[in-house]
Amino acid sequence: MTGVAQMPMPSTVTDVGEAPPVNLVLRMRNQRRELHDIRFEFAVGKDSAEGIAMELVDAGLVDALDTQPMAVHLQQLIEQRAALKTITFQLNSGVQPGEVLDDRSLVGYAQISITD
16 A cells, blocks of 8 residues: 655746756655655755755654655756656665565665656
């Protein structure tokens, strides 16, 4: 079962010539170990990867230990968005006792994808 959370979108009018926001999905396991999709936008030129990561932590959607890897990989995905559509990365928050790291089933890992 996959849960879906949506970050509130800022209600700003896009200026002429401004790049459209990048629509993203962060997929990771929540504290109950269920896969969870978090949808949000990244406004290129306005948002920062660190700021978005902190918003996700503040909203209780991401563990504070994962702020740094989240920000680094979000920035990498945004910078390489013409060629890279998905990035999977290891989380600092680790795994529960008895779990084994697995990037395919996202145990101890998260994945950020650009959506259309």
